Amino acid sequence: MKLTVWTYEGPPHVGAMRVATGMKGLHYVLHAPQGDTYADLLFTMIERRDHRPPVSYTTFQARDLGADTAHLFKDACRDAYDRFQPEAIIVGASCTAELIQDDPGGLAETMGLPVPVIPLELPSYQRKENFGCDETFFQIVKHLTRPQELTQRITANLLGPTGLGFRHRDDIQEITAILGDLGIDVNVVAPMGATPADITRLPAAHFNVLMYPETGEAAARWLERNHDQPYTKIVPIGVGATRDFIAEVRAITGVEGQVDDSRLRLPWYSKSVDSTYLTGKRVFLFGDATHVKAAARIARDEMGFEVAGLGCYNREFARDIRALAKEFGVEPLITDDYLDVEKAIEAAQPEMILGTQMERHIGKRLGIPCAVISAPVHVQDFPARYSPQMGWEGANVIFDTWVHPLVMGLEEHLLHMFRDDFEFHDAAGPSHHGGHAPRPMDASERDEAPATPVVQTDGSIVWLADAEKELRKIPFFVRGKARRNTELYAADKGVSEISVDTLYEAKAHYAR
């Protein structure tokens, strides 16, 4: 038993729903109690879908448990086929139905339905949503693909995008354009938008683009083994990764087409002088492994940030994230416990968090700006405008998204210069963020530092009043770092009282 306040991933059957809802002509018959129908609103509300997810729930009740729940399942299966006439059906159980062991797969097989029926085994008490996506898509691919002649032109399948995915809708468009420039057509995008018939003809493509390893890797590996389709290993999020991806595609296919990057603005925006203030900003990264890996490279190489910590919530990719953390010289954080993430962020004292919707709330509590880089998704992650993460436009979107929460360029210096201005002080917040009128500083904030030394929590190091007052003159967005560095320096030197001198000695010590 494990106490959980918030979860990063839903149960695996929600992953299966993401595949089914992304596809067309497929129906999911889910053995589940009535409460599990809440999952429909993830799609209709968060993603604003205009159709119900293609899912029939058996909605068994307590009184059915003594009787015949298997019969309920078969009825639901038959009704679903009669009403929706799908090309294929996937069947499975949610966490509760798993316990009553009705074997939906076996039951459905005996029914002689005239379409393929694909049984899913998704262990609800061990695995989670991303596994549910990956496994479901893999089973669909395994059951439905048939050997095909390769297309005449060079084509690729795009694998991994699902319903309720983080910017999947727009990433597909971006990657399709890049491949188009290279002279490569898209054979099938799957699961998103594919019918079971489309799945059948996956092997006609020359190679696969694995867009999201979390949701498509098992299928990509299987296609490589069974249909000799190589797949791309680089996820094209960020400028460097997109260029590497293009090189990888050229190497796989031998095409030599040029990709038009005239729309790409990140490199110049990052070089322009206004961005100087981004230099060395300490960022903490957390999300799914794929987006964190991409974000780490962008943060360091394309924005000039310093990565102060990183981690992911999907254990399946723990090894990748450990290797990445080693490369960046930080401790990897592999956890799906929201409170652990909060603790780690608090300890790292970053100047910005690049995380999920959950970290936004951590940021709010700790007063640290946050930009969202990964699922779990929120209604805000389905913007009306075109807003990919991949490719050139993705890089542009990421630049804007990451810079937006920060105090900008010259404003940072003005804040420094006029920090005692009653309307333009720390608590006033960045001027481009509405919603909070500047609150005049109250007397305690403006007045002298406390007369008595402030004892630190561990009791060992004491800030003298003058030093505390001096510290307060440092802009709030670097004050935490200054405090921490000074204390580290003092501890290192065996100093138990921090004076103004200690503060500036520490500053000199850490200056580069």
Added chain:
Amino acid sequence: MNDYTSIPSSGGCRDLPVLKERGQREVFCGLTGIIWLHRKMQDAFFLVVGSRTCAHLLQSAAGVMIFAEPRFGTAILEEKDLAGLADAQEELDREVDQLLSRRPDIRQLFLVGSCPSEVIKLDLARAAERLTQIHAPHVRVLNYSGSGIETTFTEGEDACLASMVPGLAETRERELLIVGALPDVVEDQALGLLNDLGIDRVRTLPARRADDAPEVGPNTVFALTQPFLGETHAALTRRGARHIQAPFPFGEEGTTAWLRAVADEFDVSAETFERVTAAPRARARKAIAAQAAELNGKSVFFFPDSQLELPLARFLTRECGMDAIEVGAPFIHKGLVGPDMDLIAPGPVISEGQDVDLQLDRARAARPDLTVCGLGLANPLEAEGLATKWAIELVFTPVHFYEQAGDLAGLFSRPLRRRERLRLEAAE
């Protein structure tokens, strides 16, 4: 003068046949009630013993994530808990110890059963008893089931309140107990009105804090503010308390009838009643009229959701001039909603239970002007050109009593007004 409680000449719809359906249901489970209950009871914590699905539901159900320090959590069952049950009790003790040491402000802990905990027959009653002994007197541990195999949406609140009743202290006082979790502002309005009527010994269930828990006994009379409190009704009756039957306090008419029934019980004079209610009644009527202009003559179709459907259909048909086509409720407890049903003119299909696809077929055929349904159905129906009202908002929004009557009507008129207002086509 009591024309507002007059039964339609045709006799209402209490005794008309009900369409009973059994098929796929598109409803929340009882765990959902935790979303509002944990805000109402400020020193209570709700610990769901369940699966990842339960945790995911709780953070998704409100449509947004509520990140104010939550006073609920899920003890997620893992493989090893499913293997041996003795172990699960120990694990639960450990999780509760940790939780209570981290949150010393917690005075009431609800262990909430879920589908998986019910199926593996995890004995939460025993756990609650044991944990109460360990943590008494500071913390009282109770248990109820919010599982989707036993409860539908608002039945979770019912189960929660019912679980509190046996532990309430005994009293011989003649007191009025108001039952149902209302937003504090609405509860205060109701208490103010009752006080003005001269009824001053009034308690509420649930109380905002554990120390304010009401007492109950043979001289207690109680009035329900929500129609889904059947189990709580039964539990209070077992304690000797007596129920005051009335329509539910939605709209001017419902509120007046509800107050009238309570006033009659306490022998409040007609003059006093008139003096106290005249002004708020007039305000409520005026506020409703402002919204009802848009609702008058429009048709409405209710999918089953919260059990509020029948009282709301009464409000919409009688006070807002709407025509009900179908009123679906997950359950119809005539002992509670009977007085509301008496006031609904025959005509609409009254349905109980659900087969969602068949019901969708009926709604599509009827093309109602407004469809009241759950979040899973609303956008798909909008895409088919039907205006919808999300039912869950009716449970989360202050809608009871006089001062909210206009807001209640507004919840239904806003979707229609929005459709009128949007101009998304070319101008010609």
